Amino acid sequence: MTIRTVWHAPTGQTPEDTRLATSALLTPVGALTSRGGVLPGGLELKGLGAFQCQIMPGRAVVQTGDRQGAYLVVVTEDETVTLAPSSPDGSRKDRIVLAIEDNPYDASGAARAVIKVIQGVTAVTGPQEPAAPPNTLPLFTVTVARNAGHIDWATAVENRRYPTAALGGIVPTGGFNGWYKGQYRDSGDRLERWTGGPNGVWETYPRPQAWRPWTPTWTVASGTNPVPGNWTHDCWYVQHGLTVHFTFRVVFGSTTNFQSSTTNWRFGLPVASTARHTHGIGFAELHHVAVPTPLPAKPSDRGVGRMRITGANWFEIELSSGLARGAAPGIGIIDAAFPWAWTNGDHIVGSGTYEAATSA
Structure with a gap:
C-alpha cells in the first residue's frame, strides 16, 4: 500500500506502517525521512573499568532508508560496553554506535536495537575513526592508546552525539539545513529560523531591527x-x-x-x-x-x-x-x-x- 495509517485497520498493521506514520511527529529532513539523533540530555557515557564503560539511559531516533523508516529507541537502564584491549603496535580510535538490526532489510537474523563498538584500525600515528555502518547513530569515539593498561575516560572520549527534537521543537545545535519555513534551532548563542524554499537560510530570530x-x-x-x-x-x-x-x-x-x-x-x-x-x-x-x-x-x-x-x-x-x-x-x-x-x-x-x- 502507498497510503498508510496506524491504529486504524482492525488487522494487518505492520512495523513499517507504524514507523513511517509515527515519524510525522519527528523533525523532518525529507518527505519521508526524519532527523536522527539523541534527545538532549540522554545516552551519556560513564567510565566503568579499564576497558569498560556504561551508556546511561536516554532516547534516540535512528533514521534508516526512506521506506524502512525512523526507529524510536529508548534505553531504560545502563548498558555496559566493552572495548578490546590496547595493542603494542599502535593506538586506535573505536566508535560506539547505536545500531538498528532488522532482518527483513539487512539479513542480520535479528530484530533489535543494540549499542555496538566499531573497532578502529591500529596505527603508530594518526589513527582514524572507522566508518559507521548503515542504520547506526554515532554516540562516542574512544581513543585506545598504545600499550595502555586502561582507558583514561576523562580525556580519551569524544562526543559524537547530535541532538534532535520532535516536530516543531527547537533543535539545540547548528550545522544543518532546515526542511520547512518556520523551523527553529538554537545554534548555541542565538535562536534561528529557517526561511524556507530551495535557497533557504537560517536567520537570527527575532530578526534584528535596523537603524x-x-x-x-x-x-x-x-x-x-x-x-x-x-x-x-x-x-x-x-x-x-x-x-x-x-x-x-x-x-x-x-x-x-x-x-x-x-x-x-x-x-x-x-x-x-x-x-x-x-x-x-x-x-x-x-x-x-x-x-x-x-x-x-x-x-x-x-x-x-x-x-x-x-x-x-x-x-x-x-x-x-x-x-x-x-x-x-x-x-x-x-x-x-x-x-x-x-x-x-x-x-x-x-x-x-x-x-x-x-x-x-
Missing part, C-alpha cells in the same frame, strides 16, 4: 514655532520591543528662524513614548560657534544638556552644566535665547533611550 533615519519636529511650549529652514540633521533610531535607542544631531543653517519666543524648545521623538521614566533619557552637547561680527566678536562656547521627556511625543533639553568659557548661564530649558542667542552653525548632538508606547 532608521528620522526627522525631528521642532516646536515651542507656547508662541510661534521656530522654522528649521536649511538646517541639517542626522538622526537615527532603532526599536527593540518597547525600548527605543536614538541619536540626535541638528546643525542650524543660514535660513533657520529661531523666532523670538523664549519658551521651551521641544524636539519630536522618533516614536511615541509612554511618558514614563522621563527625567533623564540621555544627554546632548550644545555647541555655539564663534560670531566674529558685529563687534564685539563672540567666541565659541559649549555646554551639556539633559534630555527630558515632557510629553508623549517630544523631549526638551535642560542645561545641566556650566559653559566651557565659565559663564554662569543659570538654570533652565534651552530656547531661542538660552543659554545663548543661537545662530547659524550652532548645533546640538546627543543620544538617548526611552520606553515606547507600543512594541515594535
Whole structure:
C-alpha cells in the first residue's frame, strides 16, 4: 500500500506502517525521512573499568532508508560496553554506535536495537575513526592508546552525539539545513529560523531591527514655532520591543528662524513614548560657534544638556552644566535665547533611550 495509517485497520498493521506514520511527529529532513539523533540530555557515557564503560539511559531516533523508516529507541537502564584491549603496535580510535538490526532489510537474523563498538584500525600515528555502518547513530569515539593498561575516560572520549527534537521543537545545535519555513534551532548563542524554499537560510530570530533615519519636529511650549529652514540633521533610531535607542544631531543653517519666543524648545521623538521614566533619557552637547561680527566678536562656547521627556511625543533639553568659557548661564530649558542667542552653525548632538508606547 502507498497510503498508510496506524491504529486504524482492525488487522494487518505492520512495523513499517507504524514507523513511517509515527515519524510525522519527528523533525523532518525529507518527505519521508526524519532527523536522527539523541534527545538532549540522554545516552551519556560513564567510565566503568579499564576497558569498560556504561551508556546511561536516554532516547534516540535512528533514521534508516526512506521506506524502512525512523526507529524510536529508548534505553531504560545502563548498558555496559566493552572495548578490546590496547595493542603494542599502535593506538586506535573505536566508535560506539547505536545500531538498528532488522532482518527483513539487512539479513542480520535479528530484530533489535543494540549499542555496538566499531573497532578502529591500529596505527603508530594518526589513527582514524572507522566508518559507521548503515542504520547506526554515532554516540562516542574512544581513543585506545598504545600499550595502555586502561582507558583514561576523562580525556580519551569524544562526543559524537547530535541532538534532535520532535516536530516543531527547537533543535539545540547548528550545522544543518532546515526542511520547512518556520523551523527553529538554537545554534548555541542565538535562536534561528529557517526561511524556507530551495535557497533557504537560517536567520537570527527575532530578526534584528535596523537603524532608521528620522526627522525631528521642532516646536515651542507656547508662541510661534521656530522654522528649521536649511538646517541639517542626522538622526537615527532603532526599536527593540518597547525600548527605543536614538541619536540626535541638528546643525542650524543660514535660513533657520529661531523666532523670538523664549519658551521651551521641544524636539519630536522618533516614536511615541509612554511618558514614563522621563527625567533623564540621555544627554546632548550644545555647541555655539564663534560670531566674529558685529563687534564685539563672540567666541565659541559649549555646554551639556539633559534630555527630558515632557510629553508623549517630544523631549526638551535642560542645561545641566556650566559653559566651557565659565559663564554662569543659570538654570533652565534651552530656547531661542538660552543659554545663548543661537545662530547659524550652532548645533546640538546627543543620544538617548526611552520606553515606547507600543512594541515594535
